[in-house]
Amino acid sequence: MSKSSRGLGHELLDESLQGSPTVVSSHPTHTKKLYLESYGCQMNYSDSEIVASILDEAGFATTRNSDEADLILLNTCAIRENAEQRVRSRLRQFKSAKAERPHLVVGVLGCMAERLKESLLEQEKLVDLVVGPDAYRDIPNLVKQVEGGQKAVNVLLSREETYAEISPVRLDSNGVTAFISIMRGCDNMCSFCVVPFTRGRERSRDPKSIVREAHELFEAGYREVTLLGQNVDSYKWNLDNKGQVKDPNQPVVRFAELMEKVAAVQPDLRIRFSTSHPKDMTDDVLHVMAKHENICKYIHLPVQSGNSDVLKRMNRGYTREWYMDRMAAIRRIMPKCAISTDIMTGFCGETDAEHEDTLSLMREIRYEMAYMFKYSERPKTLAERKYENDVPEETKSKRLQEIMELQRENGTARTLAMKGKTYRVLVEGTSKKRDDQFFGRNTHNAVVVFPKGDAKPGTYVNVQTLDCTPATLIGEITLEEADA
Numbered sequence: 001m002s003k004s005s006r007g008l009g010h011e012l013l014d015e016s017l018q019g020s021p022t023v024v025s026s027h028p029t030h031t032k033k034l035y036l037e038s039y040g041c042q043m044n045y046s047d048s049e050i051v052a053s054i055l056d057e058a059g060f061a062t063t064r065n066s067d068e069a070d071l072i073l074l075n076t077c078a079i080r081e082n083a084e085q086r087v088r089s090r091l092r093q094f095k096s097a098k099a100e101r102p103h104l105v106v107g108v109l110g111c112m113a114e115r116l117k118e119s120l121l122e123q124e125k126l127v128d129l130v131v132g133p134d135a136y137r138d139i140p141n142l143v144k145q146v147e148g149g150q151k152a153v154n155v156l157l158s159r160e161e162t163y164a165e166i167s168p169v170r171l172d173s174n175g176v177t178a179f180i181s182i183m184r185g186c187d188n189m190c191s192f193c194v195v196p197f198t199r200g201r202e203r204s205r206d207p208k209s210i211v212r213e214a215h216e217l218f219e220a221g222y223r224e225v226t227l228l229g230q231n232v233d234s235y236k237w238n239l240d241n242k243g244q245v246k247d248p249n250q251p252v253v254r255f256a257e258l259m260e261k262v263a264a265v266q267p268d269l270r271i272r273f274s275t276s277h278p279k280d281m282t283d284d285v286l287h288v289m290a291k292h293e294n295i296c297k298y299i300h301l302p303v304q305s306g307n308s309d310v311l312k313r314m315n316r317g318y319t320r321e322w323y324m325d326r327m328a329a330i331r332r333i334m335p336k337c338a339i340s341t342d343i344m345t346g347f348c349g350e351t352d353a354e355h356e357d358t359l360s361l362m363r364e365i366r367y368e369m370a371y372m373f374k375y376s377e378r379p380k381t382l383a384e385r386k387y388e389n390d391v392p393e394e395t396k397s398k399r400l401q402e403i404m405e406l407q408r409e410n411g412t413a414r415t416l417a418m419k420g421k422t423y424r425v426l427v428e429g430t431s432k433k434r435d436d437q438f439f440g441r442n443t444h445n446a447v448v449v450f451p452k453g454d455a456k457p458g459t460y461v462n463v464q465t466l467d468c469t470p471a472t473l474i475g476e477i478t479l480e481e482a483d484a
């Protein structure tokens with residue numbers, strides 16, 4: 001699956017949890033082969049590109065075929081229990097492969113590393129190597145340690161590591177769209193969320209290295225970058241956690257200023273970002289978006305619940321009213337901005353009435369797109385320690401169905417409203433269903449397919465949309481001016 005086919009949400013659609021193998025070039029001097037599989041969010045896919053770069057330096061070429069690999073790494077996700085189960089069953093498959101090829105090294109990276117290091121290494125003996133998200137520079141040493149007959153672990157979290165100067169190897173790339181990681185970790189402590197424990201404290205990457213990466217991508221033919229962070233609205237450079245300037249001789253850069261800088265790289269380089277946090281999203285950011293045509297008019301703004309008491313238990317830091325105020329600001333500053341969200345159903349103590357509030361909020365906002373989940377209790381989190389996971393599984397499923405049904409209606413209505421309009425579309429590649437058609441996206445992140453004509457991937461065309469399915473616009477290239 002190419003990355004371009006993925007949604008923009010922090011967490012990917014469930015299909016992505018199956019993991020996807022990745023391939024890089026086979027370098028002539030590289031004697032060893034790495035097979036790397038990634039699970040979870042875009043941040044994890046972006047991290048895999050850093051890992052591939054570190055291992056490229058250490059002489060590993062990447063392969064798509066696990067049978068020919070010397071090193072197999074799974075970059076894992078811990079956000080919900082089912083994500084972890086998938087990884088475990090995959091590891092059991094590789095354990096049998098190891099029985100046949102004893103020299104094979106198998107390792108776990110990412111969010112499952114810290115918590116499961118003992119059970120994966122010692123009890124179940126599924127892996128040789130466990131590496132947490134801040135220790136990727138150590139992988140070549142750790143692999144050597146394993147080759148010397150030892151098990152190897154490094155799950156230390158860091159307050160500084162941002163891999164700022166490492167040029168990621170673009171894996172599975174369409175050559176048109178790419179991710180740029182702008183920060184790591186998270187300080188929010190939402191009560192349901194394992195991320196602060198798996199990825200550690202929040203830290204922002206040097207804006208110079210971010211802008212440089214955007215330039216390099218443009219030079220290499222890329223035309224869209226997605227700035228990634230767990231909470232991009234709290235990006236800050238040269239400010240400490242109390243908001244004090246660290247170095248008076250250096251400029252302060254917040255997310256709005258960072259976007260200005262990246263938008264200035266090239267007018268033909270589109271910018272997206274993910275994920276925004278309703279408590280931190282300022283009007284400044286919205287004004288910068290409105291001002292620059294190359295910043296896409298699309299915001300992923302996870303709400304989680306439409307009820308203020310549930311939001312309080314979730315420790316989200318905002319109420320329903322606050323969220324609706326942020327929505328009003330978006331509509332005021334960018335009337336045509338598309339909005340997507342994450343919704344979690346069946347959180348501890350959620351009543352029918354509280355669930356109804358989520359449905360009513362969805363009816364009010366009419367999201368273009370939503371990623372919807374059943375609450376899954378995660379170890380160490382505040383919710384695990386403080387609340388009972390007391391909503392029965394059938395109730396969670398029933399509520400999730402209701403939410404998904406409503407979103408289907410909203411999403412379809414939203415796509416229908418785009419029918420007949422003309423959009424500027426960045427051509428990403430050949431449509432999966434039809435060889436004679438291209439697909440791309442409009443500014444609102446809606447997928448558009450159209451006959452290829454003379455267009456080329458990595459260029460912009462205006463497409464008039466003639467028809468649609470619930471999630472895709474169907475159109476043809478036109479010389480007419482675009483509506484958006």
Ligand code: 5AD
Nearest residue numbers: 010011192193302342373374375376
């Ligand atoms: N259970 C279910 N969904 C979760 N998410 C985060 N933690 C959990 C959990 N424990 C969802 C939230 C978040 C998205 C990335 O995943 O909706 O925004």
Ligand code: SF4
Nearest residue numbers: 040041077078079111
């Ligand atoms: Fe991404 Fe880790 Fe969170 Fe999974 S647990 S969604 S990989 S940050």
